[in-house]
Amino acid sequence: MTVSDRLAGGVGGPEHLRPLLATALDALGKGAVQRDGPLPAGGPDAVTRAVADVGEALPSGGVGEQQALSELAEVFTASAVDPADPACAAHLHAPPLAVAVAADLVASTLNSSLDSWDQGPSGTVVESSVLRALAELVGYHPDAATGSITSGGTESNLTGLLLAREHALGDAAGVAPAASGMRERGPMRVFCSAEAHFSVARAAGVLGIGEDSVIGVPVDDRHRMDPAALESSIVEAREAGEVPIAVVATAGTTDLGVIDPLVGIADVAERTGVWLHVDAAYGGGALFSERLTPLLRGVRRADSVALDLHKLGWQPVAAGVLLTRDRALFEPLERRVAYLNTEDDEVAGYRGLLGRSLRTTRRPDAFKIAVTLRALGRDGLGELVDRCHDLARHAASHVSAHPRLELYRDPVLTTVVFRYLPEHGDPDGRNAKLRRRLLDSGRAVVGRTEFGDAVWLKLTVLNPRATEADIEALLADVDAAGQKEKATP
């Protein structure tokens, strides 16, 4: 085999890809038949064995493209969890739209990168136009706003807080650079509800602010941040010589889908002059739905917003979004690098997107989003969101009517938190075990979380193709697994 034979699929054009694609699609089909459900039966050991059985990861002589692809793709599929199966409903793990997967193949084939114009001219323009559309959806002025497609909510929250920190320190000292600011001022503080995503605290740690600098603002009986308590916390922090750099409101908490009162929080942020970041990684998808959009009233007043279209947006991972209301807020990320973006190139119009991200090489993940937005339109995506919301409400009413299941509270978006109620014995242990029983059998992937130290189960409904009957069958499986656990010592 010559070098060019070996590389034919890797560096060729579409014609070199076609036979490999046929192999990949065949393997996806065969693997799904072998799996015969949302995940492989037999638990972690079975998956480890199946992958090991394919053979050496780095043989001294390669087995060839077709063989490597077909063997590994079949095992990978057979041993995967498939979010397109209605019994896979644990996480914010969406079944991707076929059109978005196909679009992603185009992006991968061209391997564009957005850090300089000459690695991704079309990607640069497509990302800008997608961000413009999403900025309008959020309610920002599209001429003023800007942003970036990110690897997800985690990166969006990190970048949002980085911009907030620079803004706070810059404001406090004119144009003081953050590093010197950190030395000279009191400790910085970030305010969010106790139910905010853990990535907020982690971002504070990464940014040198410290995970313990994040103040958990009390929530009301519906798990929503209390704006009055937020205001008192900010005032107290200032009185103690601390520097409040951001309020993070959550629009769609991971477990309950709770949306903090954005209008009240925006009022507090405005009165106290603190940056408002809205983590709408989950709930941002509600903006596609006419029915659910009112839940996010006030989001347009945020300085920065995180959305995640690999959740309620049905994109292949990754499809995170960070938007800022004003493009000037992104300035702290701007860098001039001789090999990427000289001033004379930019003056001549050759402008890449280096200054929109902490990353250098960056995939044009905007491309699949662009194709999806155009293919389905806001109404099409809104229908998918509404369908998942309806299914979640159906699941909740089915749970409420069930003699052995208990609903934690009515769904806000598309998650349903509930548990199996054993007649006797420890409900926490029983729920934890029944969930593993379902995983081990390969029948269902159900989520698990905790409230007040109690174990609860969770359905995260992100599959608009699921039916009411699918949801009922899934709950019947949970009930049956709960009853079987009783029989085991």
Ligand SMILES: Cc1ncc(COP(=O)(O)O)c(C=O)c1O
């Ligand atoms: C509210 C919220 N924010 C942020 C994240 C992190 O998003 P990602 O996993 O895309 O980084 C999640 C993930 O579930 C989330 O639910």
